[in-house]
Amino acid sequence: MPAAVARRREGLEHEVELRQHRLIVDEPQHRGGGDAGPTPTELIAAALASCTAITIEMYADRKEWELGRVECSADYGEPSKDGSPSFTVSITVPAALSEEQLERLKAIAGKCPVHRTLTAKDVGITDTIETTAAA
Secondary structure, three states: OOOOEEEEEEOOEEEEEEOOEEEEEOOOHHHOOOOOOOOHHHHHHHHHHHHHHHHHHHHHHHHOOOOOOOEEEEEEEOOOOOOOOEEEEEEEOOOOOOHHHHHHHHHHHOOOHHHHHHHOOOOOOOOOOOOOOOO
């Protein structure tokens, strides 16, 4: 089974199936959608924010550092002059950690799988297309 399957519901609204989970993805009304769910770009930001949080929490757990409530936000910014996308990730940890620990968490944040995928120079994407019988 593929990791994610998107099926059109109506207009630009799609239901995305991920294992046993379902979510709705859509575009805002000003872009022709019904705003029934987050946009694909917002999902990328959500994936980056959540992966960053999980990665630093797992690292801190291994180091037996008490972080408390971690909050990560990711903002999809305007593309750079060369057209490359950009993100800003902000990490908030309420724990009193040393500067060295904070710098280590910042470095670990950049090692989350989503961050590494987005910054990889040679990410391969293969598109295929097939037809089905008309229903």
